[in-house]
Amino acid sequence: MYKELALALGLGTVVALVFLKKRKSVLKAHDGWWGVGACHQGPEDDSIRPFKVETTSEEIEDLHRRLDQTRSFPSLEDSQFNYGFNSKYLEKVVSYWRNDFNWRKQVDKLNKYPHFKTKIEGIDIHYVHVKPKSLAEGTRAVPLMMVHGWPGSFYEFYGIIPLLTEPSSPDDITFEIICPSIPGYGFSEAPHKKGFDGVCAAHIFNKLMKRLGFNQYYVQGGDWGSLITTNMAQLEPNAVKGLHINFAPPGKAGLLMMLSILFGRRFPKLFGFTEHDVKRLFPTMEKLVVDAIRETGYMHIQSTKPDTAGRGLNDSPVGLAAYILEKFSTWTDPEFKNLEDGGLERKFSLDDLLTNVMIYWTSKSIISSMRFYKENFSKGLNQPHAKLPVYVPSGVASFPNELMHSPKSWVTQKYHKLKTYTPMARGGHFAAMEEPQLLAEDTSVSTRDKHDSK
Numbered sequence: 001m002y003k004e005l006a007l008a009l010g011l012g013t014v015v016a017l018v019f020l021k022k023r024k025s026v027l028k029a030h031d032g033w034w035g036v037g038a039c040h041q042g043p044e045d046d047s048i049r050p051f052k053v054e055t056t057s058e059e060i061e062d063l064h065r066r067l068d069q070t071r072s073f074p075s076l077e078d079s080q081f082n083y084g085f086n087s088k089y090l091e092k093v094v095s096y097w098r099n100d101f102n103w104r105k106q107v108d109k110l111n112k113y114p115h116f117k118t119k120i121e122g123i124d125i126h127y128v129h130v131k132p133k134s135l136a137e138g139t140r141a142v143p144l145m146m147v148h149g150w151p152g153s154f155y156e157f158y159g160i161i162p163l164l165t166e167p168s169s170p171d172d173i174t175f176e177i178i179c180p181s182i183p184g185y186g187f188s189e190a191p192h193k194k195g196f197d198g199v200c201a202a203h204i205f206n207k208l209m210k211r212l213g214f215n216q217y218y219v220q221g222g223d224w225g226s227l228i229t230t231n232m233a234q235l236e237p238n239a240v241k242g243l244h245i246n247f248a249p250p251g252k253a254g255l256l257m258m259l260s261i262l263f264g265r266r267f268p269k270l271f272g273f274t275e276h277d278v279k280r281l282f283p284t285m286e287k288l289v290v291d292a293i294r295e296t297g298y299m300h301i302q303s304t305k306p307d308t309a310g311r312g313l314n315d316s317p318v319g320l321a322a323y324i325l326e327k328f329s330t331w332t333d334p335e336f337k338n339l340e341d342g343g344l345e346r347k348f349s350l351d352d353l354l355t356n357v358m359i360y361w362t363s364k365s366i367i368s369s370m371r372f373y374k375e376n377f378s379k380g381l382n383q384p385h386a387k388l389p390v391y392v393p394s395g396v397a398s399f400p401n402e403l404m405h406s407p408k409s410w411v412t413q414k415y416h417k418l419k420t421y422t423p424m425a426r427g428g429h430f431a432a433m434e435e436p437q438l439l440a441e442d443t444s445v446s447t448r449d450k451h452d453s454k
Contacts, residue, residue: 027234027385029203034183034191035122044119046211051115051126051187053107059362060103063317067098070318081329081337085322089341093325094318096350106355113161117187118211120204126187127180127208128154132165141165141176142447143214145205145232146432149223149247150369151324153186153359154179155352156433163440173444178212180205182224184368186359191368197375198224199385202231206239215239218447222246222431224372231385233392243390243415244446246397246431246439249404250288251414252386260409261288272409276423280405295330295403298323302373310367320366321357328353331429333401347434389413395420395446397439401428420446 033039075087117124132141144164148156157179164175181188182201191200205228209217218241221229226245233240250257260271265282268274273281281287301309313320329342336343344353360366394415398405400423408421422442427435 025388026237027199027231027388029199029235031121032193032196032200032203033122034193034196034200036192039122044121046118048116048118048211051117053110053115053187055103055107055362063103063361064098066317067094070094070316080340081326081342085326085329086340086342089344090318090322092341093321093350093354097317097321097354101351101354103358106351106358109158110155110355113158115187118208120207120211123183123189123191125180125183125189125204125208126154127178128157128161129212130161130165130177130179132174132176135174136170139174141174143178143209143212143217144175144443144447145178145180145209145217145219145229147180147205147219147221147225147228148182148185148432149221149225150185150372151327151356151360152223152430152433153356154181155356155359156430159436160432160440163436164443167444173447175444175447178209180208182228182369182372184372185365186363190365190371195375196372197379198227199231199235199383201228202235206232206236209239216241218242218244220244220246220443223429227376230390233390233394234385234388237392240392242393242395242419242447244395244397244443246399247402247404247429248396248398248406248411248414250406250410252382254413256413257410260407271407273407274423276400277405277407281407291334292404295334298327299373299377302370303377304374306370306374307367310370313366314364317357317361320361321354323366324357324360325353328430331401331403332434333428352433389416391416393417393419395422395442397422397424397431397442397446399424399427399429399431399435401426403429422446 072091073087076083080086113128113130115126115128117126119125135141146157146160148154157177161177161179165177167174183196183204184190216239219229219232220243221227222245226247229243229245233243256271260273261281261284264271264273265278268278313323325344326342328348329336329344332347333343336346344350360369394417396411396415396418398421408418411421412418420442424431424435424438424442427438431439
């Protein structure tokens with residue numbers, strides 16, 4: 001009996017030590033140099049410079065000349081968006097872009113919020129920084145960094161910023177918002193060296209928050225932004241007080257995930273599956289494999305030879321618009337591919353869609369944005385950040401039309417302090433731009449729960 005007791009105590013101690021060791025595991029990142037040439041000696045320039053989006057007559061004339069010289073090509077009959085961007089509808093978009101879209105007006109809209117740049121690890125980092133106009137006496141704004149993905153930009157957050165910085169209810173949290181451009185996207189300088197992945201971006205963004213004077217802060221992201229903010233929490237769990245994401249793709253397939261895939265359709269309650277979970281996951285081959293293959297052709301290109309396809313997009317504004325806006329159709333609602341206009345104007349305005357395209361066009365950032373896929377996937381899927389759990393209090397907004405779906409039981413395998421998991425009423429991949437009110441409400445509720453739990 002005593003031997004069994006001693007053995008049990010010994011095993012318990014080993015398990016406890018292993019558990020504690022895992023809990024203390026923190027993702028590591030080293031300072032890099034992503035600027036041109038060799039790393040500069042001496043202290044880094046930590047100045048923060050105001051920045052304004054600008055345009056010129058020459059820039060607009062060049063755009064119009066290229067739009068006028070585009071060569072159209074007919075879509076197949078009855079193909080809608082199933083072969084990509086429908087040519088007939090593309091002609092309408094190009095006509096609006098050429099004759100009605102006012103880029104100068106949109107530049108003024110972009111500049112309605114303060115923009116800044118600061119150099120970190122050799123490259124200029126662009127960000128929008130919005131402080132609340134007023135605060136109740138005795139209260140402080142909660143710092144929140146919001147990170148975009150591809151093919152989006154900081155502009156995705158323009159609809160949600162006022163909802164978070166000027167809440168309608170005095171009981172709601174008031175945020176101070178920082179929206180950076182991922183290096184290589186928009187007005188952030190592109191890395192000049194190979195190897196700049198999500199962990200590198202997270203390291204730089206943590207540095208940015210500290211440079212702005214925030215020792216503790218919250219982070220939110222979708223698409224690549226969800227990876228970057230997750231990595232920020234893994235790198236600096238004491239600085240990142242809370243994490244909220246609206247994109248949580250399935251992680252490493254562990255035993256629980258495999259069992260739920262095998263038996264979840266027959267025994268959904270055993271794995272905590274909802275009706276929506278079952279609808280999104282089964283039949284497994286169709287939903288998790290075939291559907292993924294249908295929508296990830298771009299990913300294979302960008303993960304292998306981004307510069308080749310990107311060169312054509314960098315030269316052709318029409319090609320660039322078709323490539324980007326097709327994602328805003330299919331990723332918003334997969335059924336939109338069966339519509340002649342891709343359903344684009346059901347959720348977005350052409351002004352907003354073309355403003356996002358123009359950010360890529362005027363900054364010439366499509367190639368460097370595509371490279372981010374190669375930098376992340378070329379290192380394999382078993383990187384340290386993929387194996388490490390997240391111990392920061394977390395929240396997930398699960399939108400029904402998101403590209404990939406993860407049930408709550410899968411999410412908790414990665415995010416060990418999951419405080420909220422909200423099945424959203426509607427919406428797809430570009431949640432901040434499509435459903436700003438829903439995302440703002442969930443971000444606020446999730447942040448309050450994390451704040452109260454501290």
